[in-house]
Amino acid sequence: MTVQLTRTLYTTAAHASGGRTGTVATDDGRLNLELAPPRKKTPTATNPEQLFAAGYAACFTSALAEVADEFGVDTAAAQVTCQVQLGTTDTPAGYGLAVTLTVAVPGRTAAELEPLLHRADATCPYSQAVRGNIPLTLVAIDGTTAQ
Helix, strand or coil: CCCCCCCCCCCCCEEEECHHHCEEEECCCCCEEEECCCCCCCCCEECHHHHHHHHHHHHHHHHHHHHHHHHCCCCCCCEEEEEEEEEECCCCCCEEEEEEEEEECCCCCHHHHHHHHHHHHHHCHHHHHHCCCCCEEEEEECCCCCC
8 A cells, every 4th residue: 555645744855876886866965975785885875775775764763753742751861772684585686675674772771662662653754655665673772771
């Protein structure tokens, strides 16, 4: 099922050239990066999977904050890590992604976070975009011990 926008809140664009060995830049010029394939160790370059992981982690953190009041949880110090895996598949495309979102909130147990993570997942635009297309694992980490 495709979900249509009822109102546009923000629009941006990024321009890429040269594929995984080229460059990518946003239309406002604030992001301008050299690209390299994921397994190539190029100190000055990043790759599309890293960019996706950064965007998803930030978006999920915002979704977490948005739904936190429903659960009486302060997520101001939440830590969200998005791990993106690129691998091969048995599909005609041959490649695919898998994502793991790991979340810790100081003072909250993993059990307390579980329902909050699922609610944030239902709210996050990135989660909505990938739902049913790639494996997504949500992991709540105990934040009650000293970090």
